[in-house]
Structures are given as C-alpha cells and as structure tokens.
Amino acid sequence: MKTYSTIIFLCVSTLIFGQNDSLLVPEKVKKITAQLCDDIIRGRSNALDIPEWELTMRKMAGYTGSSKDFSIYFNNFLNKYNQNLICPCFEGGAEKYPVQHIYKRLLAADLEETYDEYFFEFENGDVDFNAYEIVNGKKETIVDWAERWISLGKGNPLDIKDIVSVLQDEFGAKRASELPD
Numbered sequence: 679m680k681t682y683s684t685i686i687f688l689c690v691s692t693l694i695f696g697q698n699d700s701l702l703v704p705e706k707v708k709k710i711t712a713q714l715c716d717d718i719i720r721g722r723s724n725a726l727d728i729p730e731w732e733l734t735m736r737k738m739a740g741y742t743g744s745s746k747d748f749s750i751y752f753n754n755f756l757n758k759y760n761q762n763l764i765c766p767c768f769e770g771g772a773e774k775y776p777v778q779h780i781y782k783r784l785l786a787a788d789l790e791e792t793y794d795e796y797f798f799e800f801e802n803g804d805v806d807f808n809a810y811e812i813v814n815g816k817k818e819t820i821v822d823w824a825e826r827w828i829s830l831g832k833g834n835p836l837d838i839k840d841i842v843s844v845l846q847d848e849f850g851a852k853r854a855s856e857l858p859d
Contacts, residue, residue: 702739707759710738715765715780718787719773727791749796753805760809779809781820786827790837798844807851817854821846 702710713734721729732748735741735755743751756763763780775786784792797805810817818826824842828835845851 702759704762706738707762708764710734711759711763711780712766713738714763715768715783718765718780718783718789718792719768719770719775721792722787722789727789727795729789729792749799757806760806763809764811778823779811779820781807781809782823785820785824785833785838785841788833790834790841793841793844798848804849807845807849808857810854810857817857819852819854819857821851821853 714729714731717729717731717734720726731752732741732745735748735752739755741748741751765775765778765780765783767777768775773787775783778786784790807820810819812818813823821842824838827833828838842851
C-alpha cells in the first residue's frame with residue numbers, strides 16, 4: 679500500500695510541477711505578474727481575501743490542474759520567479775502604488791488577509807519571502823519595506839507587524855542586511 683501511495687504522489691507531483699511554467703520567458707513572466715498585481719487591486723476593490731490568481735494562471739500560464747492542487751503549482755511559480763515578481767506602477771483614483779514586489783503590493787493594498795488565508799496555510803508548501811529589490815541603491819526585502827512603510831505612517835502597523843513576524847519566524851524572511859551577498 680505504501681508503494682502505491684508513493685507512486686500516486688510522484689505522478690501527481692509530476693503533473694503539478696510539470697505544468698507549462700518551465701517554458702515561460704521573462705516577458706511572459708512580466709505580463710503574468712502584471713495581471714497578478716492587477717488581481718490584487720481588483721481583489722481589494724471586491725473585498726476578496728485571496729485575489730483571483732488561479733483564473734489568471736489558467737488563462738496566462740496554461741495551468742490545467744485542479745483547484746485543489748493550484749496552491750502547490752502557484753507556490754512553485756512564486757518560488758521559481760521570485761526575483762521577477764515586480765508589480766508595475768499603479769495609479770487609479772486615490773490609489774497609487776509604486777513599482778514594487780508582489781509581496782509588498784499585497785501589504786500596501788491592505789490585503790493582509792491574503793497572507794492569513796493563503797500563504798500561511800503550511801500544507802500549501804513554503805514560499806520564499808526573501809526576494810529583494812534595489813531601492814535607493816540598496817537591497818530591500820519585504821521586512822525592510824514593512825519597517826519603512828510603518829515609519830511613514832502607512833498601512834495598519836499592528837497587522838503588518840504580525841504578518842512580518844510570521845514571515846520571519848515561520849518562513850525565514852530576512853532583512854537585506856541578513857541576506858548572503
């Protein structure tokens with residue numbers, strides 16, 4: 679029975695991780711990321727806890743797996759293209775967001791619930807939250823950004839601190855100064 683379980687697991691894993699994302703060129707990743715970032719803004723406007731990322735990945739990345747297996751596929755995508763998940767500038771009415779990593783955009787858009795409802799579901803697999811951007815000539819991670827964001831009086835400081843605390847304790851998120859060179 680154990681052998682059958684192992685074989686089934688390997689087949690399912692191969693199907694999930696073997697989706698079309700291995701064929702994505704940088705320009706395609708950029709377009710998908712822009713849509714994922716747009717999903718964040720629409721998710722905020724529609725009071726969604728989790729943006730409609732699965733629909734985007736089906737349309738733009740060719741995901742054909744089940745909804746149940748989507749989180750494994752999506753986390754693999756996030757980890758594979760971690761450094762490339764940069765949201766474009768967004769200006770819509772009173773909402774303005776600079777160019778920033780998708781993990782930062784979630785917090786800037788007050789979608790802390792996405793972390794609670796999606797990323798902190800450990801059975802979905804770990805996501806590497808140590809992506810960084812070069813901001814003002816220095817590396818900046820989500821931990822650095824959160825501290826700066828709070829110091830500017832933006833967002834809900836308690837919620838952001840809670841999210842960042844979990845990212846550090848459970849996912850190993852670091853400040854840029856703690857990353858290897």
